[in-house]
Amino acid sequence: MFLDFFLLLKKHALPVSIGEYLNLLEGLKRQVIEMSAEEFYYFSRTALIKNEMHYDLFDRLFAEYFKNAETVEARILDANLPPEWFKEALSRELTDEEKELIERMGGLEKLFERFQQLLQEQKERHDGGNTWIGTGGTSPFGNNGFHPEGFRVQGSSAGNRTAAKVWENREYKNYDEDLELNTRNMKMALRRLRILTRQGMDEELDMDATIEGTSRNGGILDIHMHPSRKNNVKVLLLLDVGGSMDDHIEQCSQLFSAAKYQFKHIEYFYFHNCIYETLWRDNTRRSSRVPTLEVLHKYNKEYKVIFVGDASMASYEITHPRGSVEHYNEESGMTWLNRFKEQYPHFVWLNPVTVADYWKYTHSISIIREWSDNRMFPLTLSGLTQAMKSLKNPKIKFEN
Secondary structure, three states: OOHHHHHHHHHOOOOOOHHHHHHHHHHHHOOOOOOOHHHHHHHHHHHHOOOHHHHHHHHHHHHHHOOOHHHHHHHHHHOOOOHHHHHHHHHHHOOHHHHHHHHHHOOHHHHHHHHHHHHHHOOOOOEOOOOOOEEOOOOOEEEOOOOOOOEEOOOOOOOOOOHHHHHHOOOOHHHOOOOEOOHHHHHHHHOOOOOEEEOOOOOEEOHHHHHHHHHHOOOOOOOOEEOOEEEOOEEEEEEEOOHHHHHHHHHHHHHHHHHHHHOOEEEEEEEEOEOOOEEEOOOOOOOOEEEHHHHHHHOOOOOEEEEEOOOOOOOHHHHOOOOOOOOOOOOOHHHHHHHHHHHOOOEEEEEOOOOHHHHHHOHHHHHHHHHOOOOEEEOEHHHHHHHHHHHHOOOOOOOO
16 A cells, blocks of 8 residues: 555655554554545655655655545555545535435445446546546536535645645745755754864853752752853865856855854865865965965864865866966875875865766766765755765765
8 A cells, every 4th residue: 555655755765664654554544634635645744754854855756656636545545445434534524414415315335336436437537527536527526516415536625725736836845955055054054063062161050960969968059060062173174266166156155154154163275176285265366375285284183174176177187297277286186185185084075066966977076086985975955964974974975
């Protein structure tokens, strides 16, 4: 029952478990919802999806699986649910006058048998008329029509919001984890890189120590204080500028703004295409350069390094001396990258080319990705979240 729907969700990497699927079936068995496409949509989303960032993908897959709202009821009936559920759900919606009209027709038993028969015989959508299951007609079975002895097949009655519109509205599309980031989303994702320590003056009540001290003191209040917890993570941000990175200026500016807001201890430098013997702080004044060796000596291995760049260049700019397009570098870019790798065990590379499937078509990206031990992440909500986790645990790689 709905196994293929469950497998469709799994196929698209939604984190749904067998236990949640069994809960869905148990809820249907116990009749926790009425026979309505809209109620089934809300119930299945509640049972299967535990994070709002997955709501949008669930809506799209629900719409794909249930092509229209009628299909939901047809699939439920095909799953051999107890007819009593259908009849009880229908009877709760009918007025006494409508129930009397149904009795004249032969009762719910006869109406239900006819409905099942039509489900077996009808092969296509039907609009209007007085026989088939459809919309806008006078058949007892359908939606947006009129018949005092009818089954409403597609969600709510005419004039109300139908279930199909509920899932097709995609109200949660802004929570999609593959969306490109804005400054607010970036701040939320960067918060995952928190290393909270207690330093400084005692300015916060230590509740546990106060309770323990008061208990040992025979009930006389014994107040204990301790320093507040602060995020003391240190970040070294290295941003590629110019050339193909001009297409990503807005996105990288948002990241820079979010990082400056989120991290108290942050240092930043610019480079072009690849790391060489110098970096600079002001992109409008490249003449004011800082030796890269000075950066390596000044900032110790406690710093978490974030490279930001599309890694799109000629491969020789990385692999060969004098490969830079701006000057004759005596040592290859890979030599300098390896120095960073040796100095800083916690590093990631953020790529503003957000479709990771495209990376394999650019040789230089493959080189950088291999150098980073697959710690290159796309600059999306999901990618940035994974990157922050990787900075705390280098064993975490990019999952594509």
